Amino acid sequence: METCGAAGVDLSNDERTHDMTKTLFITGASSGIGAATARTAVSRGWSVGLFARSEDKLTALAEELGDAALPLVGDATSLEEQRAAVGKTVDRFGGLNAAFANAGTGLSAAGTEKGDPDEWEALVHLNVLGFLWTAKAAMPALKSSKGHLLLTGSAAGRRHIKGSVYGASKWFVHGYGGNLAEEMREWGGRCTVIAPGMVDTPFFDEAKPDKLKPEDIADAAMFALEADPRACVQEVFVMPTG
Template sequence: MNKTWDMTGKTVLITGASRGIGAEAARAFSAAGANVALVARSADSLQDLAAELGERVFAIATDVANHSQVEVAVKQTTARFGGLDVLINNAGVIEPISHLSSADPDGWGRAVDINLKGVFYGMRAALPVMKAAGGGTIITVSSGAAHHPIEAWSHYCASKAGAAMLTACLDLEERHNGIRAMGLSPGTVATKMQREIAASGINPVSRIPWEDHVPPEWPARALVWMCSPDADDFVGQEISLRDEAIRARVGLA
């Protein structure tokens, strides 16, 4: 449980950083010595987290569904810290949970804007900076829902499946340019999203006992490990925290 990886001098941009996995990832990367850019829509929450973590942490209120705002966030990060070494595509939404027959088209589309297009916007903005510097790491937080249909989650399953394919395309096109593209499927995590899932009462995931969800610190630690040379064998792949061998590698078992 005490494995550590040194990120001193590296710059990490994390989307969806105001809560849950994103906030814990910010803490983990900051503790490892990295400069951290916090990106989310909630300016107040970001500022509170930046104040908690100190001067190497920078908050940028950003809607990842807006490509211009994402480009600005990357530019501000590189101006502040001199570069960008890691992008963590973590921002995501599960609402509105609904069967296809009654799904709100605007809400369905908004989920795709955040969960899929937001991932593309992050990749598109970060790639020129990383390639100019000789490489970098881009990790997208994935889900088992990317690979299996789940009742009333058509928006989430479709957008996560698309994001997983984006990661595969990124690896195919940019590995030779030094880009380390990977996905992390964290399993069910004790975050606000799981509260929203439980409140829906739809499908078996909503009925998983709270104590069975992993703490957000686990995927946060995994994300830091994935940026280390120890994870080089997994470049181009989606890593699952359900895998006991991966947990052991990260130091979670």
Template sequence: MENLQLKDKNVFITGAASGIGKATALLFAREGAHISFIHYHDRENAETTENEIKALGRKVLCFDGDINDVEFCENAVEKTVSEFGGIDILINNAGTQFPSESITELEEEEVRKTFNSNIIGMILLTKAVFPYLKQGSSIINTTSAVAYLGHEQLVDYSATKGAIVSFTRSLALQAKSKGIRVNAVAPGPVATPLTEKTFGDEEEDYSKPPLERNASTDEIATCFLFLATDASVQMTGQVLHPNGGSIVNG
């Protein structure tokens, strides 16, 4: 008999068409979870993710839309609850970034997109999901090592990741009485389509972590699994740091 860590749990995750989100969705599905996920106009990759989850024998729902659209969030959440019977785990993973050599070169539109995608949409979606969570449920947010270390080319992005840390800690306090745990994962450099698109073939170098290489998305996904299971039952308001050994004091 399989000893599945998330047997029949219902997971709602953003940004799961590729990268860390996809690796996490597939790992959770392998551990017995049903997956509902949001992507932003990435249909081809989303279909691949959807088919891979189906091949594992799990239920899957896929939504294309913007998490800054409150009506879209509410409809996606309501359909997930209707199809799955509830939501046990929310993973806020969607994000974007636009590097800039100088703050004077930052484009206002890109700054607003970064905040909307990375933190404002996260709050709006969590608001939509929260009424359906219950004792034992878990929320896991994706922040970044740059929230602690900074990044000279990602000033606005780093600011949003710092905001996610504060959001995680504050919501954990609010959710404690309901028995809902709220934690975050702060990866260091990871080989993802987003970082490849942003930095090309360059090493995404946060001053080179001790392991001297980017993490794989599968290596980061295991942190989300830990935070979603009873193995982390004593953890809330905390941040895990799979960053290759950089000391961030966070």
């Protein structure tokens, strides 16, 4: 049976699917939490813009996911590159319903005395400014769709860890996420901080087989994204049981 549009025009199956598809832009999409979220989102009918620096990994992931995925090579520390990537995502899929500021980095040396100032600077550019750039780049399109912004926080962003500069960067994410939720609420948008404990991802030099998997965090992200529009899930903590 054919279905008619508002003007009484018959819509093909492809056109109806396109109209119903939501679009998610993900930074740090080439591996770990970003890649797992892309896979989960596509399995639930979303289209995804995949943004990261690793062209080879992005291309492989996009080929795996098919027409629902757009690979976008770029650096999350660049506002202009994020703006360009968001624009390409909107052009390809017709709009933007959500953005996931997920790209982040850690440090090789912990604490203040032993810490490396050059590493600190790189961390701030990605873990702080990179998140600001995602919000800034995506906000016009999200405002148009009354969309959703996700931020990857951390359990480390809600407790004090001796001398942890990384943890402090995640405190910023949690504080900023709450402030964004208040700002976006004014026009019907939502903001969620996803706060994992230790996750077995390439973030660590050694495997963590007894800890969380990226798919666990992807499920949490989709829970927030697919909550009823009346509900804003502002923070989701996911901790390993092991």
